[in-house]
Amino acid sequence: MSVTAPLGFRAAGVDAGIKRGDDRDLALVVNDGPSRAAAGVFTRNRVKAAPVLWSAQVVSGGQVRAVVLNSGGANACTGPLGFQDTHATAEKVAAVLGDSAAEVAVCSTGLIGERLPMDALITGVDVVAAQLSRDGGLAAADAIRTTDTVSKISFRRGAGGYMVGGMAKGAGMLAPALATMLCVLTTDAEIGSEDLDRVLRAATAVTFDRLDSDGCMSTNDTVLLLASGASGVRPDLADFEKVVTAVCADLARQLLVDAEGASKAIAIEVVGAESETDAVTVGRAVSRSNLLKCAIHGEDPNWGRVVSAVGTTDAAFDPDRLNVAINGIWICRGGAAGDDRSKVDLRPRDVTITIDLSAGPHSATVHTTDLTAAYVHENSAYSS
Amino acid sequence: MSVTAPLGFRAAGVDAGIKRGDDRDLALVVNDGPSRAAAGVFTRNRVKAAPVLWSAQVVSGGQVRAVVLNSGGANACTGPLGFQDTHATAEKVAAVLGDSAAEVAVCSTGLIGERLPMDALITGVDVVAAQLSRDGGLAAADAIRTTDTVSKISFRRGAGGYMVGGMAKGAGMLAPALATMLCVLTTDAEIGSEDLDRVLRAATAVTFDRLDSDGCMSTNDTVLLLASGASGVRPDLADFEKVVTAVCADLARQLLVDAEGASKAIAIEVVGAESETDAVTVGRAVSRSNLLKCAIHGEDPNWGRVVSAVGTTDAAFDPDRLNVAINGIWICRGGAAGDDRSKVDLRPRDVTITIDLSAGPHSATVHTTDLTAAYVHENSAYSS
Known part of the structure; x- marks a missing residue:
C-alpha cells in the first residue's frame, strides 16, 4: 500500500548495489495521472544537497510525473558534479518513462560528501522501472531506509472516497532535522498544485516540523505530495487537509518511535x-x-x-x-x-x-x- | 593560592553538612581591602536562582566585602522563601564579619527546586568564618565542587607586581551554560568597579562565553571579580585585561577538560x-x-x-x-x-x-x- 494505496500510482524498490550488502536502495514512484499536480517542502538548511536543489526546481513547476529515491548516499556537498549526477538520474528516469526530466523529482539519503556510484544507479533505474506495479509501495518504502529499523507507511481514506498514502524514512525530522527525512505522499484526489502546496505546508508545520529528535537539520529533507486525480473525487479542502495531516502525523509518530537509540x-x-x-x-x-x-x-x-x-x-x-x-x-x-x-x-x-x-x-x-x-x-x- | 594569591584576601572551605557525605560544601572569600571594588556577570537565563538575583543587586553597588558559596543545592526555583534563605545567609555572614549584608554576595550550586538546609548552612557560616586564612584558597575551591572531579584554580602576576587569582567550578559554562558555572576572581590591583566591570565583561566574552559543553544554560552561573587594592599597584588597563583574560582562559580550559563524561x-x-x-x-x-x-x-x-x-x-x-x-x-x-x-x-x-x-x-x-x-x-x- 503506502504510496500505491491511491489510484494512479505505481512504485517499486530494488537493490541496485548503491549500498553495501543486499538491501534495497533504489525506489521509484510514478504518477500515471490523469493529473500530475504536485507540491513539496524542503530542508531549511542553507547547505542543500543536489537532489534538493533539483527537486525544488521541479516542484516549482507544479507537476511531478515521478520520484526516484536512493539510500546509500546523500549526494550532498558534492559540488557541480554531484548536481550533474542528480540531473543525469532524472534524465534516465525520464527516458525510461518517455517523459520530461523537468517533471522527475530526485531524493537521496546517506553519507554526505561522497559522489553516488552512478553506474549502479543508472543501471538500477532500468531494473526498478521494470518492476513498477500497483503493489510496489512496500518495496519502495523499504528501499529508502538507512538506519531505520522498519519501513514507515501510512494511508487514510477521505470523505467521498479518495485516498491519501505515504512512505517516509528518517530517524530525524523535517526541519530542523538530520539523519535526513524523506517522505512521499500520494493522493488520487482531484486537486491543483496551489491547493496541494497550501495543504502540505499546513500539514507538515504541525507534524514533521514539530519532531525534534536531536536538533540537527539535514541537508536533504524533502516531503513531496503528488496528486493523480484518478479517483475523480474533488475533495473538500478542509477534509483533505485533515486527512493529509493525519497521514503526516502517523508517519511522524513512526519516525519518532524508531529514532536512533531512543528508549522514550x-x-x-x-x-x-x-x-x-x-x-x-x-x-x-x-x-x-x-x-x-x-x-x-x-x-x-x-x-x-x-x-x-x-x-x-x-x-x-x-x-x-x-x-x-x-x-x-x-x-x-x-x-x-x-x-x-x-x-x-x-x-x-x-x-x-x-x-x-x-x-x-x-x-x-x-x-x-x-x-x-x-x-x-x-x-x-x-x-x- | 587561587583566590588568596592576591594580597588582601582570606578564604576557607568546610564541610557544613549541606551535601551528603564528608565533602566540603561551604566556602567563604573575604576582601580585607583597603578597597572593596567589585564587578559581576551572571547567567542570561530568565529563570534566575535566588542567589543570582541577590548578588546582582549587591554587585550593582560596586562593592563586595565577602562571597559565600555553597554546593549541595542551587536554591533555584524555590520562590520567595528561597530568596529569604539567600538573604539570611548574607545577613549571617555580615553579622560574623561585623559588616553590611548589602556587600555580601551569595553563590549556590546543586539541584534545582529544593530549599537549602538552612540550619546547617547558618551554623556552617560560623565554622567557615573561623577558618578564614591567607592559605584558604584551595579549601574554598574544593568546597564549591559538584560533579567536578578536581578543583579549578589559577593565578597570574601582572606588570608592576599585582596579582590576579581565581577559582571556578562547573562542568558547563557561563552562558549558555549548565551544571552551573561559578567563578570568583580576585586581585590586589588598585582599580575601580567601573573598570572592573568593563574588563570582566571583555574577559568573559572571549573565554567562559565561548565554552559550550552541552548548550544548556544554568539558572545560577556567576562570575565575580573583587579588587582589594592591597598591592598598591594601579595597573595599566590593557595589561590588567590581558591578565584577567588569561586567568579566565586558564579556568575555562580546566572546566572543559573536566566536563562531564567527555573524552575529547x-x-x-x-x-x-x-x-x-x-x-x-x-x-x-x-x-x-x-x-x-x-x-x-x-x-x-x-x-x-x-x-x-x-x-x-x-x-x-x-x-x-x-x-x-x-x-x-x-x-x-x-x-x-x-x-x-x-x-x-x-x-x-x-x-x-x-x-x-x-x-x-x-x-x-x-x-x-x-x-x-x-x-x-x-x-x-x-x-x-
Whole structure:
C-alpha cells in the first residue's frame, strides 16, 4: 500500500548495489495521472544537497510525473558534479518513462560528501522501472531506509472516497532535522498544485516540523505530495487537509518511535502561551536540552532542567508563574516545587511533559526522544 | 593560592553538612581591602536562582566585602522563601564579619527546586568564618565542587607586581551554560568597579562565553571579580585585561577538560567570517551538533555534520566556498570533499575543527567536548 494505496500510482524498490550488502536502495514512484499536480517542502538548511536543489526546481513547476529515491548516499556537498549526477538520474528516469526530466523529482539519503556510484544507479533505474506495479509501495518504502529499523507507511481514506498514502524514512525530522527525512505522499484526489502546496505546508508545520529528535537539520529533507486525480473525487479542502495531516502525523509518530537509540518518546506539550509561536519556541528549547533528555532516560522527573530550558527562550512568561507536569503530576507550581516528585511514574515508553506558561490561550506540542548511550553508540560508529 | 594569591584576601572551605557525605560544601572569600571594588556577570537565563538575583543587586553597588558559596543545592526555583534563605545567609555572614549584608554576595550550586538546609548552612557560616586564612584558597575551591572531579584554580602576576587569582567550578559554562558555572576572581590591583566591570565583561566574552559543553544554560552561573587594592599597584588597563583574560582562559580550559563524561576537547575555530558575531554563531551551532559530537567521539572525521550545522545559521557564507579542516587536514574544500579523510588523526584528546567561511577577515573559537555514553550515564543517574 503506502504510496500505491491511491489510484494512479505505481512504485517499486530494488537493490541496485548503491549500498553495501543486499538491501534495497533504489525506489521509484510514478504518477500515471490523469493529473500530475504536485507540491513539496524542503530542508531549511542553507547547505542543500543536489537532489534538493533539483527537486525544488521541479516542484516549482507544479507537476511531478515521478520520484526516484536512493539510500546509500546523500549526494550532498558534492559540488557541480554531484548536481550533474542528480540531473543525469532524472534524465534516465525520464527516458525510461518517455517523459520530461523537468517533471522527475530526485531524493537521496546517506553519507554526505561522497559522489553516488552512478553506474549502479543508472543501471538500477532500468531494473526498478521494470518492476513498477500497483503493489510496489512496500518495496519502495523499504528501499529508502538507512538506519531505520522498519519501513514507515501510512494511508487514510477521505470523505467521498479518495485516498491519501505515504512512505517516509528518517530517524530525524523535517526541519530542523538530520539523519535526513524523506517522505512521499500520494493522493488520487482531484486537486491543483496551489491547493496541494497550501495543504502540505499546513500539514507538515504541525507534524514533521514539530519532531525534534536531536536538533540537527539535514541537508536533504524533502516531503513531496503528488496528486493523480484518478479517483475523480474533488475533495473538500478542509477534509483533505485533515486527512493529509493525519497521514503526516502517523508517519511522524513512526519516525519518532524508531529514532536512533531512543528508549522514550517524549511529548512536550506547551499550554498557556501568549502565541502559538511562543509555544513552539518553548517546546523546541526543551526538546533540545541534552540534560533533560538524559534525565528522562534515567527516569528522573528533573523539572529543574525543564524550567532552565524555558528560561533560555524569549517567550512571554513570568518565572514565578511557570507550572510543569510530568506524566500528569504537577511537580512544579508557580516556578517552585509542587506535588511530590515520587508520584511521577516514568517507566512507560511514552512521556508527556506539560508546561503551563500562564501567559495566554495558545498551545503546541513538540515531540522528541531521550538521549541514550545507544544514540551515542549509533552516531559514533555509523558515518552518516 | 587561587583566590588568596592576591594580597588582601582570606578564604576557607568546610564541610557544613549541606551535601551528603564528608565533602566540603561551604566556602567563604573575604576582601580585607583597603578597597572593596567589585564587578559581576551572571547567567542570561530568565529563570534566575535566588542567589543570582541577590548578588546582582549587591554587585550593582560596586562593592563586595565577602562571597559565600555553597554546593549541595542551587536554591533555584524555590520562590520567595528561597530568596529569604539567600538573604539570611548574607545577613549571617555580615553579622560574623561585623559588616553590611548589602556587600555580601551569595553563590549556590546543586539541584534545582529544593530549599537549602538552612540550619546547617547558618551554623556552617560560623565554622567557615573561623577558618578564614591567607592559605584558604584551595579549601574554598574544593568546597564549591559538584560533579567536578578536581578543583579549578589559577593565578597570574601582572606588570608592576599585582596579582590576579581565581577559582571556578562547573562542568558547563557561563552562558549558555549548565551544571552551573561559578567563578570568583580576585586581585590586589588598585582599580575601580567601573573598570572592573568593563574588563570582566571583555574577559568573559572571549573565554567562559565561548565554552559550550552541552548548550544548556544554568539558572545560577556567576562570575565575580573583587579588587582589594592591597598591592598598591594601579595597573595599566590593557595589561590588567590581558591578565584577567588569561586567568579566565586558564579556568575555562580546566572546566572543559573536566566536563562531564567527555573524552575529547574540541576547539571549533571559525575563520574568514564577515564579523566576529558570525564566527561565534557558527562556532556555537557546530558545538551544539550532537551528531558531530558523537562522530568526534567515534574518531570519525565526519565533515558533513560540520557543514550541516553551519548551514543552520544566518552567518554570511556561500555553501560552495566553505572549507573545513579537522586536525589540520582540509577534508572539505569548496563545499565538497577535499583532502583524503584517512589522513585525519583523531586519536589525541585535543581536536581542532577549522571552518573557513570565505566571507571576511573575522574569526572566533568556541570550545566544546564530545558526546559520550559516560555523559549520558552521568546525567541520567545524577539529579542536578
